[in-house]
Amino acid sequence: MDTQQFREFGKAMVDYIADYLDNIRERQVLPSVNPGYLQTMIPKEVPQSGENWKEIMHDIEKIIMPGITHWHSPNFHAYCPTANSYPGIVGEMLSAGIGCVGFSWVSSPACTELEVAMMNWLGKLLGLPEEFLNCSDGPGGGIIQGSASESTLIALLTAKEKKVREIRTKNPHLTEADIKGKLVAYSSDQANSSVEKSGLLGSMPMRLLTADNTGSLSGTTLMEAVRKDKEDGFIPCYVVATLGTTGTCAFDNVEELGLVCKEEGIWLHIDAAYAGSAFVCPEYRHLMKGVEYADSFDFNPHKWMLVNSDCSAMWVKDARYLVEAFNVDRIYLKHQHEGFAPDYRHWQISLGRRFRALKLWFVLRSYGVEGIQQHIRSQIALANYFEDLVKSDSRFEVATSNMGLVCFRLKGPDVLTQTLLDRLTDRKNIYVIPCYYRGQYVIRFVVCSRFTEIKDIDYGWNEICEVSTQILENGLN
Numbered sequence: 225m226d227t228q229q230f231r232e233f234g235k236a237m238v239d240y241i242a243d244y245l246d247n248i249r250e251r252q253v254l255p256s257v258n259p260g261y262l263q264t265m266i267p268k269e270v271p272q273s274g275e276n277w278k279e280i281m282h283d284i285e286k287i288i289m290p291g292i293t294h295w296h297s298p299n300f301h302a303y304c305p306t307a308n309s310y311p312g313i314v315g316e317m318l319s320a321g322i323g324c325v326g327f328s329w330v331s332s333p334a335c336t337e338l339e340v341a342m343m344n345w346l347g348k349l350l351g352l353p354e355e356f357l358n359c360s361d362g363p364g365g366g367i368i369q370g371s372a373s374e375s376t377l378i379a380l381l382t383a384k385e386k387k388v389r390e391i392r393t394k395n396p397h398l399t400e401a402d403i404k405g406k407l408v409a410y411s412s413d414q415a416n417s418s419v420e421k422s423g424l425l426g427s428m429p430m431r432l433l434t435a436d437n438t439g440s441l442s443g444t445t446l447m448e449a450v451r452k453d454k455e456d457g458f459i460p461c462y463v464v465a466t467l468g469t470t471g472t473c474a475f476d477n478v479e480e481l482g483l484v485c486k487e488e489g490i491w492l493h494i495d496a497a498y499a500g501s502a503f504v505c506p507e508y509r510h511l512m513k514g515v516e517y518a519d520s521f522d523f524n525p526h527k528w529m530l531v532n533s534d535c536s537a538m539w540v541k542d543a544r545y546l547v548e549a550f551n552v553d554r555i556y557l558k559h560q561h562e563g564f565a566p567d568y569r570h571w572q573i574s575l576g577r578r579f580r581a582l583k584l585w586f587v588l589r590s591y592g593v594e595g596i597q598q599h600i601r602s603q604i605a606l607a608n609y610f611e612d613l614v615k616s617d618s619r620f621e622v623a624t625s626n627m628g629l630v631c632f633r634l635k636g637p638d639v640l641t642q643t644l645l646d647r648l649t650d651r652k653n654i655y656v657i658p659c660y661y662r663g664q665y666v667i668r669f670v671v672c673s674r675f676t677e678i679k680d681i682d683y684g685w686n687e688i689c690e691v692s693t694q695i696l697e698n699g700l701n
């Protein structure tokens with residue numbers, strides 16, 4: 225493909241994306257294809273000679289779109305939001321165009337320096353304690369990781385190395401293996417699946433402690449588990465607190481957990497993957513009370529802050545622990561400006577890294593503080609509107625509601641709500657998924673798309689009501 229063809233293909237694609245998003249409301253949110261559908265539509269081998277971009281373009285509607293679940297449809301209310309915005313998309317384009325690899329400062333100075341600056345902007349925007357910022361006097365700092373899962377794992381591995389060093393300094397006769405075999409981690413049974421996975425990947429048993437009946441993990445529960453583990457000869461090492469659980473958007477009591485961690489010398493990581501974006505609005509910051517106790521904090525601008533995936537913002541209070549844990553150097557990676565700015569390869573799993581800060585910069589500048597606050601507040605207002613609709617109908621009950629997420633059910637046995645969800649999924653007009661809350665089956669309705677308006681909430685509610693009426697009047701068959 226030559227430059228001229230690139231210009232044509234690229235421009236045609238920008239138009240295609242703009243039309244796709246402009247008209248996304250018209251598309252059925254869930255696809256109607258069967259597993260393997262695509263395999264019969266494309267050749268078994270790479271084409272022998274190159275094809276014209278127009279042929280490729282033609283196949284997008286034919287082959288790809290039938291198999292897309294439209295996450296940005298205003299009728300998508302499942303999981304949690306995944307961000308998408310025009311400045312975010314353009315930032316991705318430029319990152320691909322420059323195509324640099326920023327594993328060290330010298331490998332592309334702007335890549336590191338913009339990331340340092342953006343993580344400071346973002347940390348201030350959320351109201352994080354100064355110690356987390358690159359611009360503070362201390363050893364704190366932020367990095368863009370690929371996912372909240374990666375951040376949780378990286379924090380776990382860092383906590384592990386830190387703990388081993390601490391113990392060996394006091395007890396040099398102990399081997400690393402002696403210590404590592406006794407380390408344990410804690411989180412709540414409401415934590416995201418990635419938290420349990422971090423324990424598996426990092427070879428540290430992850431105790432999933434029972435959250436209270438609002439889905440929140442308390443300091444007392446943690447303290448009790450820590451005490452028991454110590455009695456049994458284990459070494460408490462790592463705690464993951466969640467601000468905004470995946471199921472019901474519950475908030476752990478960070479202040480209580482933090483006090484326990486401080487007392488016991490345990491690394492505290494905060495996973496605020498979804499709800500962290502809400503801290504842009506000062507009225508929600510009380511939910512992160514105790515954040516000053518955390519050793520690391522992560523949230524996903526790629527969920528609710530309009531920055532296209534992937535962009536997971538992670539801060540640590542003392543980046544030296546990361547570097548001590550992960551510094552594997554080679555002559556070909558060294559440079560004469562080391563120590564001036566972070567060499568981010570030491571802060572992450574992979575060596576190479578994309579220029580992700582560009583899209584963050586574009587989004588933060590395009591929307592400004594007010595635009596981002598407005599986005600969060602309007603999505604929460606839409607969720608509140610939905611909650612009021614549910615409450616106005618005596619056939620339903622709201623189980624819990626937080627941020628942009630409302631969990632509701634049909635009154636009566638679970639099977640009614642299960643059937644409602646199955647039928648909604650079969651009809652494919654809206655997409656919602658279930659979870660359990662206080663032992664009952666509930667449907668999660670999340671305001672996900674930035675295109676969602678009141679009329680879409682009304683549409684979703686009418687769909688729910690219509691199917692519910694069928695179930696309640698005609699029975700389950």
Ligand code: PLP
Pocket residue numbers: 304370371372373374416418466468469470495496497498524536
């Ligand atoms: N933590 C929480 C609370 C989440 O809700 C999610 C995803 O929904 C994750 C972690 C995983 O995020 P990621 O896909 O960035 O790893």
